[in-house]
Amino acid sequence: xxxxxxxxxxxxxxxxxxxxxxxxxxxxxxxxxxxxxxxxxxxxxxxxxxxxxxxxxxxxxxxxxxxxxxxxxxxxxxxxxxxxxxxxxxxxxxxxxxxxxxxxxxxxxxxxxxxxxxxxxxxxxxxxxxxxxxxxxxxxxxxxxxxxxxxxxxxxxxxxxxxxxxxxxxxxxxxxxxxxxxxxxxxxxxxxxxxxxxxxxxxxxxxxxxxxxxxxxxxxxxxxxxxxxxxxxxxxxxxxxxxxxxxxxxxxxxxxxxxxxxxxxxxxxxxxxxxxxxxxxxxxxxxxxxxxxxxxxxxxxxxxxxxxxxxxxxxxxxxxxxxxxxxxxxxxxxxxxxxxxxxxxxx
Amino acid sequence: xxxxxxxxxxxxxxxxxxxxxxxxxxxxxxxxxxxxxxxxxxxxxxxxxxxxxxxxxxxxxxxxxxxxxxxxxxxxxxxxxxxxxxxxxxxxxxxxxxxxxxxxxxxxxxxxxxxxxxxxxxxxxxxxxxxxxxxxxxxxxxxxxxxxxxxxxxxxxxxxxxxxxxxxxxxxxxxxxxxxxxxxxxxxxxxxxxxxxxxxxxxxxxxxxxxxxxx
Numbered sequence: 001x002x003x004x005x006x007x008x009x010x011x012x013x014x015x016x017x018x019x020x021x022x023x024x025x026x027x028x029x030x031x032x033x034x035x036x037x038x039x040x041x042x043x044x045x046x047x048x049x050x051x052x053x054x055x056x057x058x059x060x061x062x063x064x065x066x067x068x069x070x071x072x073x074x075x076x077x078x079x080x081x082x083x084x085x086x087x088x089x090x091x092x093x094x095x096x097x098x099x100x101x102x103x104x105x106x107x108x109x110x111x112x113x114x115x116x117x118x119x120x121x122x123x124x125x126x127x128x129x130x131x132x133x134x135x136x137x138x139x140x141x142x143x144x145x146x147x148x149x150x151x152x153x154x155x156x157x158x159x160x161x162x163x164x165x166x167x168x169x170x171x172x173x174x175x176x177x178x179x180x181x182x183x184x185x186x187x188x189x190x191x192x193x194x195x196x197x198x199x200x201x202x203x204x205x206x207x208x209x210x211x212x213x214x215x216x217x218x219x220x221x222x223x224x225x226x227x228x229x230x231x232x233x234x235x236x237x238x239x240x241x242x243x244x245x246x247x248x249x250x251x252x253x254x255x256x257x258x259x260x261x262x263x264x265x266x267x268x269x270x271x272x273x274x275x276x277x278x279x280x281x282x283x284x285x286x287x288x289x290x291x292x293x294x295x296x297x298x299x300x301x302x303x304x305x306x307x308x309x310x311x312x313x314x315x316x317x318x319x320x321x322x323x324x325x326x327x328x329x330x331x332x333x334x335x336x337x338x339x340x341x342x343x344x345x346x347x
Numbered sequence: 348x349x350x351x352x353x354x355x356x357x358x359x360x361x362x363x364x365x366x367x368x369x370x371x372x373x374x375x376x377x378x379x380x381x382x383x384x385x386x387x388x389x390x391x392x393x394x395x396x397x398x399x400x401x402x403x404x405x406x407x408x409x410x411x412x413x414x415x416x417x418x419x420x421x422x423x424x425x426x427x428x429x430x431x432x433x434x435x436x437x438x439x440x441x442x443x444x445x446x447x448x449x450x451x452x453x454x455x456x457x458x459x460x461x462x463x464x465x466x467x468x469x470x471x472x473x474x475x476x477x478x479x480x481x482x483x484x485x486x487x488x489x490x491x492x493x494x495x496x497x498x499x500x501x502x503x504x505x506x507x508x509x510x511x512x513x514x515x516x517x518x519x520x521x522x523x524x525x526x527x528x529x530x531x532x533x534x535x536x537x538x539x540x541x542x543x544x545x546x547x548x549x550x551x552x553x554x555x556x557x558x559x560x561x562x
Contacts, residue, residue: 016528105508142367142526166520175510175521257548259385270506274387 005111007323013118014324017157018070024332025297029083031074032066033187033237034289034296037248041090041281048208048278049200049253051089053096063089064296065240068101078150079181084192084214084251085301086283096307099207099321100192100214102181106267107161107174112321113268115172117300120164121157133298147179151229154207170268182222183231186239188249188285191219196303197313197333200255209258209313211271215284217250242286249285254278265314300329364533370434373530376513378499379454380429387548389452391433395500396446397537398476411444411475418468425465431457433551444476449542451550454499458492488557502542 011027038058045054051185053059067074068081081101088096108114126149138145147158149241158179165175184190194212201207232238243249256275263269289296304312304322312318328334366471402406407461411511415422415437450457462469466485473479480494481487504510511518515527532538546554555562 016425104506138522141523142363142529143522144525162521166518166522169508169511172511172521173506176507176511176524249478259387269508272385272388272509273505273542274385274391274547276387284428300503 005115007320007327009077010111010114010118010320011324011327013115017118019123019155020072021070022072026332027328028070029066029068030070030072032064032083032296034294034299035063035065035285036287036289036294037063037283037285039281039283042279044278045280046201046203049309050203051307052090052093053307054280060089061283062089062119062289062294062296062299064299064301065113065236074233075150076234076236077183077228079147079183081178081181082187082190082192083185087301090307093307095305096310097301097303097305098194099301099303100194100212102190102192103174103177104193104195104270105173105177105323106195106317107171108317109170109266109268110316113170114317114320116164116168117161120160122160123155123157124160126154126156173270183228185221185223186243187236188243189216189218189238191215195267196315196318197258198306199311199313200258201309201311209262209264211256211258212257213254214251215254217252241339244285244287251283253280253283255280265316267315267317298335300325300334302326355424363530367526368530368533371476371526371530373534375534376501376503376531377451378496380502381513390548390550391449391451391544392444392454393449393502394450395537395539396495397498397500398444398446398473400442400444401477402475407475408439411439414471414475418471421465421468425461425468428459428464429460431551433528444472454493454496458495459488462488462491500537500539502539505541
């Protein structure tokens with residue numbers, strides 16, 4: 001008899017990947033920075049989706065940039081999967097959250113896959129590669145050296161995940177992209193992908209499978225490898241404060257429309273770049289969120305917090321993440337939106 | 348690294364690749380876009396035709412420049428009549444005459460229409476190329492299509508998942524991916540690594556119609 005893996009089981013499995021976790025902090029994307037700004041839809045956005053933030057008027061947003069790591073110590077200077085969670089505040093309805101990360105795919109297609117990936121990713125002591133392997137065996141096998149671990153890293157889930165991905169197709173693209181992660185010069189100079197497929201409802205009730213991504217208006221720019229060592233552990237926060245003191249950081253929201261037959265329910269597969277892509281609007285990050293008015297570290301973001309006009313696809317992982325985030329939020333006593341009382345805080 | 352060390356290293360790598368090519372058989376991957384039934388995969392497809400010049404001196408390059416230059420009217424008119432070409436350009440790189448294009452629809456139909464509308468001009472071009480197809484091209488259409496297909500560069504998928512499917516379908520250890528890639532690029536020396544589209548998913552007809560410039 002088949003028993004569906006529960007969100008609690010998935011969260012428990014994920015907790016093993018976060019040794020040293022500090023109570024009442026996030027289990028992943030632990031370190032981040034809250035910001036506020038606004039979103040302005042493009043002229044064509046409303047032709048493709050009836051959701052309120054695509055109708056043209058400026059919509060206030062609260063957002064959080066983050067590092068993907070659950071390491072209790074902050075390490076902006078290490079290669080990592082970065083995150084951008086955006087909460088659109090509607091005037092007369094619950095908020096909408098759009099969660100995205102620098103990888104274009106997720107590492108699992110089903111709840112069972114998620115458990116497998118989480119178990120493989122449990123950090124283990126890093127063994128230094130033998131001289132024989134590094135200088136003789138790997139070159140003879142035409143193997144490129146694995147990405148170097150950042151200095152000071154003594155445990156890592158990376159090698160275990162790479163081994164797992166060898167025999168599990170759904171984890172491969174995710175593992176490769178994660179292994180190629182870089183250090184951006186700014187949270188505002190990297191692209192973010194919402195990974196899952198949603199259903200956008202058009203003004204004529206047309207229903208289109210879509211995937212969203214944020215493209216930085218200033219372009220993508222990683223820190224050159226020889227400059228990483230000089231970066232402080234919180235340089236992304238410092239950089240963003242400096243940047244926003246001068247002008248808003250901007251991102252363009254791209255919406256790719258799936259073709260019939262595309263992998264709608266599988267976030268472990270990306271869509272070809274040939275898909276029709278609509279420019280849905282521009283996100284302006286105006287300033288750093290100021291405590292105590294807004295504490296983004298307590299704020300709850302949830303990929304299933306969807307507005308009228310945007311629906312979840314049949315993606316099992318999207319729904320599971322919705323449940324897991326809700327559990328995690330409850331555990332760390334997170335909140336909905338402290339700016340707009342009563343908006344979307346319960347999910 | 349000194350030039351001697353670099354030379355020795357490359358010599359060693361060449362030998363190693365030959366050994367692995369013998370141990371791990373890798374077929375030549377077909378050039379051009381992969382078959383797809385997805386509608387938007389069939390617009391703005393790319394062709395990267397690589398044609399080595401027979402004469403690898405400046406005289407050979409000048410001959411190619413003269414032939415292309417004197418046929419521009421014929422080429423532009425022909426591409427207009429094909430009607431499915433977004434962009435095409437001829438470039439000489441390292442004694443290879445390259446024709447790169449974005450086109451809509453089936454490859455065979457594209458080349459067939461192309462050679463029927465500007466076959467005369469292309470006869471002059473391929474006459475300067477190593478191992479030319481039977482001439483006149485427009486009277487040997489199937490042979491010409493096959494000739495182009497063999498010289499159309501292999502297209503490496505944009506995303507890692509599809510790349511593994513294409514290059515390393517039997518992969519069981521991620522560490523070996525680099526070897527699969529090396530051996531594939533040993534078989535396919537010319538390769539497209541990515542193709543940006545400003546308006547993906549739209550045909551020439553749709554673009555011209557929406558721009559209001561007639562179709």
